[in-house]
Amino acid sequence: GESVGLHLPTLSVQEGDNSIINCAYSNSASDYFIWYKQESGKGPQFIIDIRSNMDKRQGQRVTVLLNKTVKHLSLQIAATQPGDSAVYFCAERAFYNQGGKLIFGQGTELSVKP
């Protein structure tokens, strides 16, 4: 399954499938990006980050891809599990904008069906 960020805020996948969550960012000066996971009733938790001098970074079951040409960021979750159900936010740091603070996207809700 694939989500296109703000336009498709809900993504439903089958347990065991791979998930792809997309995020479009607007500032070409952004040089640092983070994905956060937020479970219901909790604060966001760091998943993985990537700097603009990279186009791919892998973690445990997660991969972040960065395409600076089209200002696109994606989070891939391998073998999605029920515990992955949450809202996922991308965040960008625009160093030349507002002192380098993180700006968050609106989020995509991932629902994993058993």
Add this chain to the structure above:
Amino acid sequence: DAGITQSPRYKITETGRQVTLMCHQTWSHSYMFWYRQDLGHGLRLIYYSAAADITDKGEVPDGYVVSRSKTENFPLTLESATRSQTSVYFCASSDAGGLGGELFFGEGSRLTVL
């Protein structure tokens, strides 16, 4: 227990009343942040602080006041609460100001203004 804690977790108040949300972190992080989270808007930065006695406005600072007399505390005050300030408020801290490091979030404070 180390970490970042917010209080109260839930608060109901009336229009025009003053409300203070507390945030305490035990990591000695220099940077602290306040975000609000509303459906359809994601996380929006209210205020942030780079160090004790240094604060700066974020995206949506109107109606809020912050202080940072001690590194570990960053209270957020609504001087005269309005219904539009009904939201979930998240405090976060970082040792790099979000300039290259992740933000660590508290569990949130859910505020309802009647």
